[in-house]
Every structure is written in C-alpha cells, then in structure tokens.
Amino acid sequence: MFKNKDFKVKSHTDELAFEHSHAFGVQGVNLRTKKTAGFSIGVNQHGLVAVNSNILATPDSPYDLITERIVLEAKTIDETVKICEREVKGRKDYQWCNMVVATPEQLVALELTSSELATAQSNDYLVRTNHHIILKTNEDIIDADPDKNRQNIEHSKIRFNNTNKILKVASDVKDIFSLLKSHHEAAICRHGQSSTQDLSYTTVYSYLITIHIEKSPKIVFNVAKGPPCQHRFVRFNIEFPLITEKCKQIKQYYPF
Numbered sequence: 587m588f589k590n591k592d593f594k595v596k597s598h599t600d601e602l603a604f605e606h607s608h609a610f611g612v613q614g615v616n617l618r619t620k621k622t623a624g625f626s627i628g629v630n631q632h633g634l635v636a637v638n639s640n641i642l643a644t645p646d647s648p649y650d651l652i653t654e655r656i657v658l659e660a661k662t663i664d665e666t667v668k669i670c671e672r673e674v675k676g677r678k679d680y681q682w683c684n685m686v687v688a689t690p691e692q693l694v695a696l697e698l699t700s701s702e703l704a705t706a707q708s709n710d711y712l713v714r715t716n717h718h719i720i721l722k723t724n725e726d727i728i729d730a731d732p733d734k735n736r737q738n739i740e741h742s743k744i745r746f747n748n749t750n751k752i753l754k755v756a757s758d759v760k761d762i763f764s765l766l767k768s769h770h771e772a773a774i775c776r777h778g779q780s781s782t783q784d785l786s787y788t789t790v791y792s793y794l795i796t797i798h799i800e801k802s803p804k805i806v807f808n809v810a811k812g813p814p815c816q817h818r819f820v821r822f823n824i825e826f827p828l829i830t831e832k833c834k835q836i837k838q839y840y841p842f
C-alpha cells in the first residue's frame with residue numbers, strides 16, 4: 587500500500603497515533619479546520635492497511651475518522667464495507683473521499699460522499715487519486731463545494747491514468763518507490779512549483795507499507811518527509827502489540 591500526501595504548504599509534520607496496542611496510524615488533517623483527526627493511513631495486527639485521499643472538504647466530519655474505525659475494528663474487507671455502509675446509512679455526513687483498504691487476501695476501493703458509497707474490489711491492484719471513479723459526482727463537485735473553488739479534477743485524472751499504467755507493468759517494490767518519485771506528465775511527486783491551483787501542491791510525506799505473511803503479518807513501514815525524489819525513505823518494522831519500547835523506537839526513526 588502506498589500514498590503520497592500532497593498539501594498546499596511546503597512542509598508538514600505528521601502526528602502519530604500510539605494509543606492503540608493493536609493498530610498504528612498516521613493522523614489525518616481536516617483540510618477545512620486544519621485540525622488532526624482519525625487516520626490518514628493506518629495498519630492493524632491482522633495486516634489490514636487503510637489509506638484515504640481527499641475529494642471535497644465540506645464542513646462535515648472528516649473521513650479520517652472512518653479510516654481510523656476501519657483500522658481499529660476490521661479484520662477483513664467484508665467488515666470494512668459493512669462499517670462504511672453503516673456510516674453512510676446512519677447519515678453521519680462525511681467529507682467526500684476515496685479510500686483503499688487491503689488485507690493480505692483482498693483489496694477494495696471505497697468512494698464516499700456524505701450520502702453515497704460505492705465500492706470496487708480487485709485481485710491485483712487498485713488506484714485512487716482525488717476524484718471519484720465510480721460515483722458520478724464529478725460534475726456535481728462545484729455545486730457541492732461550499733467555497734466554490736474546487737480545483738480542476740483533470741490533474742487528478744492524469745495522475746490516476748499514469749499510476750494505473752505504471753502499476754500494470756510494476757514487478758516489485760522498487761517499481762513502487764520509483765512511481766512515488768515519478769515526474770512524468772502530472773507528476774506523482776509534487777513540488778508546488780506553480781501558482782496555478784492544480785500545481786501548487788507539494789508532497790509533504792510519502793508512505794509505502796509492505797506486509798509479508800509468515801506466522802503473523804510482518805509489517806514494514808517506509809516513510810519519507812518531503813518530495814520522495816529528494817528525501818530518503820526511513821524504514822521500520824511495526825510489531826503488535828505496540829509496546830512502549832517499540833513506540834519509542836518508531837518516534838526515534840520517524841522523519842518529523
């Protein structure tokens with residue numbers, strides 16, 4: 587599982603969640619209030635990994651809270667989908683997002699608005715960027731945006747297509763690191779070099795989590811602070827239960 591976290595600021599410092607013995611997560615940032623909430627990316631003792639990306643930061647609850655619930659409560663993709671269905675049926679009204687959730691056996695993409703949910707499962711790979719693929723909401727995005735300044739989704743579409751093309755022929759984890767650093771048309775690695783809205787984003791963190799199943803899931807967390815073409819990935823193992831000593835080690839190595 588991988589993610590580049592792109593913000594409109596040049597630098598950002600992650601906050602980590604250490605309060606759960608069976609789950610580890612990087613906290614999300616509510617793009618409307620700038621307050622931390624839930625998980626932006628997280629993994630649990632069953633080897634389930636969840637990650638999200640923003641579509642529209644409405645005044646509703648941040649989607650990072652659902653991502654956190656999935657990591658804290660789900661073992662399987664079925665349980666993941668049920669959690670999201672319950673949330674949408676309960677009309678708790680969340681900001682619009684994409685999530686990708688993987689277990690060692692299965693993979694699902696979840697597209698969420700405040701009232702709709704769509705899912706897609708796959709046996710090999712799935713990509714999501716910053717627009718909906720299944721939900722027919724892209725035309726409605728300006729209407730739904732309380733600020734009426736939603737960025738053009740064309741850049742997101744090009745990144746989606748580029749990533750799919752690269753993943754189709756990717757053969758190992760090195761190819762995924764290259765993808766995260768790539769600068770082809772509509773770069774995946776972003777440097778905020780332009781004043782135009784679509785190009786003003788900088789990759790403030792890059793993540794890649796690998797899971798090998800032995801007796802229990804062996805989880806390796808790779809993270810780079812800043813555009814990954816310029817900053818090296820730090821790598822550490824995540825072992826559950828997350829004891830105090832292990833948390834100290836993660837804090838020591840994590841690029842804050």
Ligand SMILES: [Zn+2]
Nearest residue numbers: 775776813815
């Ligand atoms: Zn770069």
